[in-house]
Amino acid sequence: MKKIQQISDAEKQIMEIIWEASRPVTTSEIIQRLPEGNTWKQNTVITFLARLMEKGIIKAIRVGKANHYEPCITEQEYRNFETRQFIKDVHKGSVLGLISTLCDSGDLTREDIEKLMKRLEE
Known part of the structure; x- marks a missing residue:
């Protein structure tokens, strides 16, 4: 099994959305599902997604013009x-x-x- 790396609280918020979806999700879907009061811009979410990919926690599948993100671990x-x-x-x-x-x-x-x-x- 691949070594899992620690994720930040912000990355964990993103992961909770991805895990809860139970299917690949786009950046815009993630932004829509952020908790009320969260003011992250699209670039911020994309940065967190890139970090999660670097850590091997998620992977992205390109569908048309959008990336669809899915977890690599439960x-x-x-x-x-x-x-x-x-x-x-x-x-x-x-x-x-x-x-x-x-x-x-x-x-x-x-x-x-x-x-x-x-x-x-x-």
């Missing part, structure tokens, strides 16, 4: 990458360290713990 694959990266960076690679922090902070509910135990038994 949202789940990227989420898995970010989770592993977080554990590596913040918890020195220790999954137990992450779980201990969640337990110590009180962020895990009894239901969460029961589901986690069930998942670990599988």
Whole structure:
């Protein structure tokens, strides 16, 4: 599997639109689907798309005069990458360290713990 690279928050906004579409999308479709209040111009979106292509996260297919962008990785694959990266960076690679922090902070509910135990038994 190809090495996944970290993407910026802005690139992630673009990717969420592409993943949600479940089909190749054009630059103009992406601009139309940006969250309300986002004032990115077309050139800004094109720059983010170019960066995502350089990172191998998306590919472009030329159809007529427009590029149609589609993901090279799934949202789940990227989420898995970010989770592993977080554990590596913040918890020195220790999954137990992450779980201990969640337990110590009180962020895990009894239901969460029961589901986690069930998942670990599988």
